[in-house]
Amino acid sequence: MKEVLFDTNLVIDFEKGGDRSESISSLIKTENSGKIKIHIPVIVASEKTIQGQKITNFYIFKQQM
Numbered sequence: 001m002k003e004v005l006f007d008t009n010l011v012i013d014f015e016k017g018g019d020r021s022e023s024i025s026s027l028i029k030t031e032n033s034g035k036i037k038i039h040i041p042v043i044v045a046s047e048k049t050i051q052g053q054k055i056t057n058f059y060i061f062k063q064q065m
Contacts, residue, residue, distance in 0.1 A: 002036045011040065 014024040
């Protein structure tokens with residue numbers, strides 16, 4: 001199985017609907033089908049907020065993706 005690492009810039013680009021967001025979305029769908037595994041460093045998730053509140057649960061962060 002192939003593995004992909006999402007860095008902070010990739011996550012930000014996806015959230016803002018940047019140039020790469022369609023490709024990133026495709027990777028997420030591919031992971032959901034079990035063909036690849038996406039890794040997101042915990043530090044990336046720890047820097048994110050939802051409506052100004054820090055995310056305290058990685059599962060919540062992953063749902064936002």
